[in-house]
Amino acid sequence: MRLRHAVGATLGALTLLATVPASAAAVDGYATYAYGDSANPQFGKLDDIEGRMCIEIPEVESGKSVDAWKFANKTPSNVFLFPEAECQGVHTVVNAGGTPDSGVKFRSVYFAQTNT
Template sequence: MRLRVAALTAALVLAAPASALAADGKFEYRYNDSTGDIESGQLVDPESRECIGIPEVENEHGTFAFRPRNATTSTVTLFKGSDCEGDHYTLRPGGKASDRLLFRSVAFS
């Protein structure tokens, strides 16, 4: 009986649509625009287990996102480099950090 329940559970997990692999909620951050003004950005229901570049800064030399707020249901790892490379820091769901934490890409668990 337990084996059948485990097999059914595994089948349901594997059959789940791709949207089930998203972190529910918003990931918010700040960045400086081309004039140096602070702007707000966010990722809504971001995909899990994928490297996501912060669109406003990922390809801009010398610029970073900062002041992250993880209002999703998943843990997020923030990377200083593009393509989820370099120094990294992890925020739990509901976690936030200051302006000193600089990042260009993220990955949700």
């Protein structure tokens, strides 16, 4: 009787795991950007990146009056750069390994995670 319950519980757990959607997975590589005063810029780096999630650029979070720019995508994933927090606004696409036009400013990013 106990074996039957154990098997039933195991099968139930496996079924539950199979129905839960896959969570975001890490993206290989990193991305760099500049922020602050253009005459004396500071530089930031995103690594340990979670794909398929909106990532706020910490140095330019909502309420701060600076934007990030000079993005360099050193990942195998396409990236969407957003001019507003929470991945809002008209986005700019940066291909895997690429950079956007020099005038693109952003506050949040989304890695499409093309690597698996």
